[in-house]
Amino acid sequence: MSEIETKKRQYSAPALSKGLDILELMAGQFEGLSLRQISDLLGRQKSELFRMLVVLEERGYINVLPDSDKYIISMKLFGLAHQLPDIKRITAIAEPLMREFSNRSEQSCHLVVERSSEGVVIMQKDSPSDQRFGIRIGAKVPLQNTCSGHVLLAFADENSREVMMDGIPASKHLPENVLADICDRVKAQGFENVESQQIAGVKDIGFPIFNYSGNVVAALVVPYLSHLDNTNAMDFDSVKVVLGDIAQRMSEQLGYNENK
Template identity: 70%
Template structure:
């Protein structure tokens, strides 16, 4: 039996319709009516109506009050955060991120890699009136973002290849350019670039490691400079604070600096609950 034949044999049309609806609505900034969903998916309204009713009953979508339009809820995001690793990482990062934004008066967010994309799993706003933030759940391209450069640079060769293989070939960076980025970031120990998504923002980030020395996240500050230079911390100060907080978060996950002896590392690991 061929792969295509197996796919047809084990297909689940109703499930596919439901997933098509969720994937469509996840990309929309505004609600969609049944007719709009029908037109965009190229399916009959009659075959989608029951799907919408069930998805609404289960809490995955909801009707906008006094409207015929549906919007996706945060239920899927909440389910993702129930994964032990993500839930624990977010919880452990929270006080460190709060400390950071208080010191630098800039926002910050935490990014992990899933399915060859960066996913924002935690975010803290600047305590000031002027702020720029990235919403929790937002997807970030690995190949052209500060967090993506960090995750790719500090991954081992095998994991980096897996991540790159999952990115559509049309979006790949030239091999030479990717190599240059990886070498630069590894040599610096961090990344600092003009945002490739938002004009006027400079992204600064450091890697977060677990007890095995594996990079598990990137902590990012989207730095906003003020025209009157009234910001409380300049870029160099932000780098210092961000390095300090990132190091503390990594250590809380059981990461031990490479300068420690193997015997000391072993003793400390046995006394820690590691991520």
């Protein structure tokens, strides 16, 4: 056994590992899990898990669903992640600009960042219109077949793009020539403009958000809804222009200077 492996064994924390196992399991279970289900899925005794669940509930990391014996993960971890300086700054700058966009265009918009080779929605602004479409904050979206994913991949530097793609299961990879064509097209036009592959009738528009170093840090996306009664406050092309302006202002407030 190597010295590193020996130290890992010396400093293991079984209780902490158990708690993390529970949180990681529950992160993908939107309908909740009972103690028995958690026990079966983790292969652990109910007695050793029960106390962990009590503590996690007391600390606000999980909740018990009303009139149920099922536990569900809370938004506390998401809230803690939002306290990271970069995310906190991005959302603070984005909030008034996204609100301005939604009020002007009467379209919803959301902000997506890349984490562990997935897109994560960190902010959402609903349209003031009665007819609207939105996406849940904290939702994860694939990079390879979404508007936000195309933007994040296209404007990433080559090394970052390789790291993103390495984290995607090989079975879900796009052929290299297809990915290259998408990235070249999106980067050349400065935005993505594509029919949603998740929701019929929605056309997505996405622009990159850059930081002071010129690195892409987020994608600002509108799932454009075209009203059949022609009551849209703005047509598609007008929304694209306004969204591009909002994205540019957001980047500038993050310190980006395209002339540097």
